[in-house]
Amino acid sequence: MATKVKKMLFILSKATIENVYAAFIMANGARMEGIEAEIFFTFFGLEAIEKKKLEHLKVATVGNPAMHIPTLLGGLPGVEAFATKMMKKEMEKLDMPPIDEFLEILSDSGVSLWACKLAVDMFHLEEKDLIDDLDGILTIGDFYNRADVEGTQLLFI
């Protein structure tokens, strides 16, 4: 299938599991179709590439109508952890890799992984706090320059 999309640029601004996986699966899917892909991690999205945090991402149980539980219940201790455990179990059944392995797959597949400079500064992070596979820390201007290719699509998650 010939596609007009040549390059997908994802901006990941959230660290809830459902959003992180959406970005990862779409970036990987793009590479599998011969489309270039890059991910720019900004704001809370940075947690997905923080060595200490990436294994502890959670599903949003509050303010998420699709959970089909009362918001008040979603905020009770343990509910978030339980929902996360259940979701991870379902994902494992579909052979979806955990975050750390998924990042390796993305990097090996040629997906460039970028951290947002402003967010890195704001959260007082250093390069050593972030995954080794990171391609670098960029300003938003640098990132826009990477979009300057015909057939590029930008997606904010």
Place this chain on the structure above:
Amino acid sequence: MEKIIANKTIEINEEGYLTDFSQWDKEVGTALAEEKNIEMTDMHWMVIDYLQGKHKNEEALSIRGIKKSGKFNIKEFYKLFPGGPLKISTLIAGIPKPKSCI
């Protein structure tokens, strides 16, 4: 539909994938690869052999599976079959295009 390749008639679907694996042989694989501008090497055949083995055992193919294969890694896989490694390699291998999203 029918397609004539390497002096043989093969049955393919609308995406070009063989619908009957018994019609596949190395000449067919080589010719299908040529259409994708790929010149087959020992390394390519090793991958094709791996994919066909998985298909025979009815194991689903995914990029994660490639990582776990222990025979070749994802970087090599992308280099061997540029422009969508799993869909191109399965086409050459004469097996169905994987349905998984991962």
